[in-house]
Amino acid sequence: MRGFKKSMWLLAIVILTGLWAVSPALAEDKPHYGGVLRVALAGDPPSLDMHQEQTFMVTIPMSTVYNTLVMFDPHQYPKIIGDLAQAWTVSEDGMTWTFTLHQGVKFHDGSELTSADVKASWDKIVFPPEGVVSTRKSLYQMVKSIEAPERYTVVFRLHYPAASFLSMLAHPANFIYAKKYLDQDINWYKTHAMGTGPFKLQEYVRGASLEFKRNPDYWKKGLPYLDGAKYFIIPDTGARAKSVRAERTDVEFRGFAPVEVEAITAQMGDKVTAAHSGQPAHWGIAINVDKKPFDDARVRQALSLALDRYEMVKTLGPLTGLDTIAGPMPPGTPWTLSPEELQTLPGFGKDHEANLREAKRLLAEAGYPNGFQTVLTNRAVKLPYIDFGVYVVSAWKKIGVEAEHKLEESATWSKSRVTRDFELLVDPFGFAAEGDPDEVMVKFTSSSPSNWGRFKDPVVDQLFERQKVERDAQKRAQLVHDMQKRVMDQAWEIVGLWWTRVEVRSARIHNYEPLPSHWMNRRLEDVWLSAR
Amino acid sequence: MAIATRPARPVERPQALPKHHFWGAIGKFVRTKPLGAAGAAIIVLMALTAVCADLIAPYDVYEINQQLQFTPPSLAHWLGTDEFGRDVLTRIIYGARIALFIGLVSSFLGATGGAVIGVFSAYLGGKTDLWIQRLMDILLAFPLLVLALAIVTVLGRSIPNLIVAIAIPVIPRTARIVRASALTAKENVYVEAARAVGSSHLRVMWRHIVPNVMAPFLIVLTAQLGSAILTEASLSFLGLGTAEPTPSWGLMLSGGAPMYAEKAPWLAIFPGLAISLAVFGFNLFGDSLRDALDPKLRHRT
Numbered sequence: 027m028r029g030f031k032k033s034m035w036l037l038a039i040v041i042l043t044g045l046w047a048v049s050p051a052l053a054e055d056k057p058h059y060g061g062v063l064r065v066a067l068a069g070d071p072p073s074l075d076m077h078q079e080q081t082f083m084v085t086i087p088m089s090t091v092y093n094t095l096v097m098f099d100p101h102q103y104p105k106i107i108g109d110l111a112q113a114w115t116v117s118e119d120g121m122t123w124t125f126t127l128h129q130g131v132k133f134h135d136g137s138e139l140t141s142a143d144v145k146a147s148w149d150k151i152v153f154p155p156e157g158v159v160s161t162r163k164s165l166y167q168m169v170k171s172i173e174a175p176e177r178y179t180v181v182f183r184l185h186y187p188a189a190s191f192l193s194m195l196a197h198p199a200n201f202i203y204a205k206k207y208l209d210q211d212i213n214w215y216k217t218h219a220m221g222t223g224p225f226k227l228q229e230y231v232r233g234a235s236l237e238f239k240r241n242p243d244y245w246k247k248g249l250p251y252l253d254g255a256k257y258f259i260i261p262d263t264g265a266r267a268k269s270v271r272a273e274r275t276d277v278e279f280r281g282f283a284p285v286e287v288e289a290i291t292a293q294m295g296d297k298v299t300a301a302h303s304g305q306p307a308h309w310g311i312a313i314n315v316d317k318k319p320f321d322d323a324r325v326r327q328a329l330s331l332a333l334d335r336y337e338m339v340k341t342l343g344p345l346t347g348l349d350t351i352a353g354p355m356p357p358g359t360p361w362t363l364s365p366e367e368l369q370t371l372p373g374f375g376k377d378h379e380a381n382l383r384e385a386k387r388l389l390a391e392a393g394y395p396n397g398f399q400t401v402l403t404n405r406a407v408k409l410p411y412i413d414f415g416v417y418v419v420s421a422w423k424k425i426g427v428e429a430e431h432k433l434e435e436s437a438t439w440s441k442s443r444v445t446r447d448f449e450l451l452v453d454p455f456g457f458a459a460e461g462d463p464d465e466v467m468v469k470f471t472s473s474s475p476s477n478w479g480r481f482k483d484p485v486v487d488q489l490f491e492r493q494k495v496e497r498d499a500q501k502r503a504q505l506v507h508d509m510q511k512r513v514m515d516q517a518w519e520i521v522g523l524w525w526t527r528v529e530v531r532s533a534r535i536h537n538y539e540p541l542p543s544h545w546m547n548r549r550l551e552d553v554w555l556s557a558r
Numbered sequence: 559m560a561i562a563t564r565p566a567r568p569v570e571r572p573q574a575l576p577k578h579h580f581w582g583a584i585g586k587f588v589r590t591k592p593l594g595a596a597g598a599a600i601i602v603l604m605a606l607t608a609v610c611a612d613l614i615a616p617y618d619v620y621e622i623n624q625q626l627q628f629t630p631p632s633l634a635h636w637l638g639t640d641e642f643g644r645d646v647l648t649r650i651i652y653g654a655r656i657a658l659f660i661g662l663v664s665s666f667l668g669a670t671g672g673a674v675i676g677v678f679s680a681y682l683g684g685k686t687d688l689w690i691q692r693l694m695d696i697l698l699a700f701p702l703l704v705l706a707l708a709i710v711t712v713l714g715r716s717i718p719n720l721i722v723a724i725a726i727p728v729i730p731r732t733a734r735i736v737r738a739s740a741l742t743a744k745e746n747v748y749v750e751a752a753r754a755v756g757s758s759h760l761r762v763m764w765r766h767i768v769p770n771v772m773a774p775f776l777i778v779l780t781a782q783l784g785s786a787i788l789t790e791a792s793l794s795f796l797g798l799g800t801a802e803p804t805p806s807w808g809l810m811l812s813g814g815a816p817m818y819a820e821k822a823p824w825l826a827i828f829p830g831l832a833i834s835l836a837v838f839g840f841n842l843f844g845d846s847l848r849d850a851l852d853p854k855l856r857h858r859t
Contacts, residue, residue: 264817289820341624345641406797408817416642416802420620431801433715 057251057537061555066266066275067257068407070232072437073216076199077151078159080440082544085198085458086279087236087257089548091134092201092221095125095144095180096192100547101539104460106196110139110222111180120187127178131245133204134226141174146205148172148180150212158212161475164468165194165459168494186495189502190464197459198545224250224551234259244551251554263408270298270530276555277531280544283409284344287528300530304542305356307456307527309348309414311402311520312478317449319398320479324388326517329450330373331385332425337378338417339523346410348523353510354470356461357524360499361506371514373521385425397426403448406433410525415452418522443478451478453519458545463506464494470513481518534558587850594846600839608655617645619652619805628822638824641814642803646824649805650832656806657836661787664721668728668786669779675729676736677771680744681763691737694730702727706789710798720799724789732778736771743770773851780847784840791833807833 071084076092096114099105108114111125131139152169154160168188173181184191201221207214219227222245225238239254258275260266267286269275271293282290287300311329319325335351343349351374353363368374375381389397404415412433419429429450434442442448455476457465468474471490472482486509493505514521529540538553588595607614617635623643631638637646679690697705709723743749744767752762791808793799800806802813807829815826 262816283817285818285821337624341622341627341642344627408813412802412813413641417622420622420642420803423620431803433797433801 057552057554058556059251059554060253061251061557062253063255063277063535063550063553063555064275065255065257066260066269066278067236068259068263068266068280069261069436070259071236072440074219074227074230075213075215076201077147077154078161078213078216080161081436082280083436085545086548087238087255088201088219089198089223090225090238090255090550091219091223091227092203093131093223093549094196094198094200094202095148096196097198097549098196098459098541098546100541100549100552101537103541103546104193106192110144110202121184123182123184123191125180125182127180128245129178131222132243133222134220134241135204137204137206139202139204139222140177141180143205144180144202145172145174146208147201147203148182150203150208151200155212162197162199164471164474164476165197165465167468168464187497188464188494189497190460190462190494193460193462194465197465198543198548199458224549225252225255228254246551250551252550255550270532273297273532276535277529279529279548281347281525281527281529283346284349284528287530290530297533298530299533300528301540303527303529303540305350305358305524305526306458306461306543306545307454308352308354308356308522308524309410309452309454310354310522311418312443312448312451312453313481313517313519314446314449314451315479315481315518316446319392319394320449322392323516324392325394326520327372328385328388328392328425329422329427330514330517330520331381331388332421332427333373333418333520333522334378334381334421335374335523336376338421342410342413342417342523346413347526347528348410348414349526350524352524353514354455354519354521355463355466355506355510356457359461360503361461361463361510363507363510367507367511371511372517374514382424389425389427394426397428399428399430400449401432402429402450402452403432403434403439403442404452405439406435411452411454414522418452446478446480448478453478456525456543458543461542463502463509467493467506467509470509470518479519483512483516483518485512486518587846591846591850593842594850597839597842597844597846600835601843604654604658604836604839607651608658611651611655615648615651617648619644619648620803628818630822631824637828638822640810640822640825641818646810646828649810650807650828652805653807653810653829653832654836656800656804657787657790657833660717660721660724660790661783664724664790665728665779665782665786667721668725669732669775669782671725672729672732672778673736673771673775676733677740677763677767679733680737680740681759681767683744687737690733694733697727697730698734700727702785703789703792706793707796707798710793715798715801717800720790720793723793724786727789728782728786731782732775735774735778739771739774740767743767746770777844777848777851780840780844784837784844787840788833788837 067083067086069083071087072079072081074084074088076084076088093109095109095111096106097109099107110127110131112128114123114125116123127141127144133139149172150158151160152163152166152172154163168184168186168191170183170185175181203215204220207220224241224244226241228239229237236257237254240250240252244250258269260269266278267282267290270278271290290298291300313320313326315321339349339351350357353368355361369376373381389395402415402419405411415431419431422429443451455469459465467490469476471477471487489505489509489512493502493509496502496505513519527544534556536554536556541547621644626639626643627641629635629639635645637650639645675690679687705727706723709726710719713719713722749762749766752766790799794806794808795812797812800809802809810829811826819826
């Protein structure tokens with residue numbers, strides 16, 4: 027009997043020890059309330075109104091304060107699920123979309139969200155009044171009108187049955203604001219933050235940090251898990267990387283260069299996860315066609331021919347993450363130009379010596395046998411802007427084009443784009459929704475606000491118009507291919523390289539995966555932190 | 559009657575300085591002031607490098623070379639290559655040209671402006687002197703770099719603006735020293751005599767005051783040259799001076815150097831050394847020049 031008792035005790039001890047060892051591991055899978063997520067952010071938001079801004083510096087912090095009508099499922103991209111919309115229906119002809127909203131959703135000021143707020147916010151985005159900027163409004167050119175017939179019902183009527191409509195609606199920048207404040211002052215949201223989201227803006231110290239705290243009355247019960255989030259403004263790339271390495275911040279939401287990623291993962295091992303989340307953006311060069319000699323296609327083609335993309339990718343890839351060659355549509359989709367198609371376009375042929383000769387010949391033909399002087403306006407951000415600019419400026423010297431590399435602070439560079447105060451401009455473009463041609467290619471149409479060079483090519487416009495209503499996927503893909511080839515053949519915009527985003531985050535962050543665009547999945551409503 | 563004309567005394571013909579006298583003077587300078595000579599040697603080396611850059615630079619300063627990214631110092635590339643595969647030695651050589659050009663022009667402009675103000679202020683005296691000095695005090699209240707930063711921010715980035723921004727802080731510093739010497743020179747009797755004879759103010763200033771302030775002027779000029787080079791490097795480092803891919807030493811320090819410091823420390827070491835050496839050389843030479851020309855100034859800033 028004594029032997030039996032002893033072995034029972036032993037068994038009990040083993041089981042208890044086992045449970046004790048295993049339970050923390052089990053606990054990790056269960057969301058854990060508390061903690062403040064610390065994020066390293068590259069700069070100050072120019073204003074707090076996402077509708078009127080174009081930079082991740084607004085999207086990344088401010089997404090915590092608001093909801094959108096629909097959104098990309100953060101755990102099953104690219105599936106689209108409702109956010110403020112509980113459900114929706116589409117008419118037979120695809121031209122009427124009816125959304126039913128959740129009830130009892132409260133703004134941070136206590137008032138209830140109704141369809142009037144959704145309508146007011148969307149009217150601002152699609153039909154901006156005088157004095158209000160809406161650079162993405164071309165994405166919604168299919169919208170004829172927005173109605174709020176009942177308290178919790180919103181109806182979108184379209185001009186044509188656009189295949190991309192729901193995807194455009196799910197774009198992360200479409201914050202829903204309160205009508206009350208928009209009526210007071212349409213620009214109220216530039217300096218105030220008041221939404222229905224899981225966090226409230228507690229304090230913004232310009233140049234230092236943005237601090238958000240948990241919204242205890244968030245309409246999605248049980249969320250958020252975090253007590254808050256703090257965004258530290260650290261303009262210098264090296265310093266941002268060091269903040270993650272020193273564990274002063276938990277994550278950097280835009281992306282680091284491969285060199286930095288190597289250094290961080292080497293030092294921190296398992297404490298961090300580095301994810302290659304996708305290729306959301308492309309760096310190219312916009313050309314102001316109203317300034318001589320850029321109205322001449324031969325000059326534009328020469329500028330493109332002088333760039334050896336295959337060499338550029340090897341040089342800039344490890345330094346900046348600009349490591350993929352493709353046309354204007356992102357790599358890895360049915361819209362992407364094949365390598366064979368690319369090689370026929372100026373600057374993408376494999377024989378660089380021949381390209382250089384052709385470039386010089388074209389310049390001579392256009393009347394510039396000895397090249398000319400110009401200015402490349404660029405944003406004063408090291409990665410990848412400055413490095414891309416340096417490569418391009420150095421490459422153009424070989425054909426006699428002496429470009430002064432003019433660096434401008436973010437706000438000034440933004441303004442130079444809008445006011446067209448440039449000859450050549452380093453131009454990032456990409457997607458934050460799904461990368462549908464309606465989102466990416468609209469930039470090359472003559473009426474798009476983001477067609478910085480303001481070129482007007484009726485062939486391009488027509489191809490865009492045809493593809494946006496084309497319901498047959500294959501025919502649409504062909505039209506999109508043709509449109510890209512036309513833009514590149516005429517060198518209206520100089521296509522550069524696509525950027526692979528590598529996001530580095532602390533292993534303490536759970537229930538979160540980075541999506542292709544650094545604008546996405548920034549609400550943090552169901553993200554949780556494990557204890558240190 | 560023939561009058562014999564014969565000079566009362568044999569006329570002495572002025573003797574040309576014997577050639578060895580010039581080298582003798584240099585030799586004396588080297589022996590008595592070895593540090594100053596070292597400084598002068600550095601300056602001469604830098605000037606030669608800047609002037610003969612095209613001849614001595616081993617590689618092209620802008621050529622990007624993917625295969626050579628981040629090569630450490632080796633026989634082929636004495637100072638290694640940077641993140642774009644460009645030869646660091648070549649960029650330092652051309653950097654000397656930018657540093658010297660901007661440094662020389664801006665300190666010369668500033669020092670000349672300051673000297674003119676100093677002479678006028680001292681000569682005219684009274685209320686004018688008072689007001690000018692207060693204005694100089696206001697400018698002097700700002701640290702040199704802060705003032706230059708403010709000016710570039712207002713004027714915008716470009717090489718001419720950079721030169722102006724670096725020149726302006728030099729003006730009050732020169733004016734103060736030149737004014738002190740000018741005040742002393744003003745007390746000389748011949749100045750009063752010249753005025754009595756009817757010389758205009760300008761003529762008096764030019765012929766009698768200015769020659770007496772040349773020594774302090776030259777001393778301040780050489781001292782400010784080193785400072786101007788450092789200011790240009792600082793402004794480029796802060797992102798307000800020249801822009802990539804221009805090879806400025808300050809820019810080389812701020813570009814890839816901090817980011818790649820662990821991977822490629824030579825990117826930071828050599829431009830830093832170049833800046834230090836240049837400023838050091840000018841300071842040493844300036845000090846010795848001051849000692850040689852006017853020991854009284856030793857205790858002034």
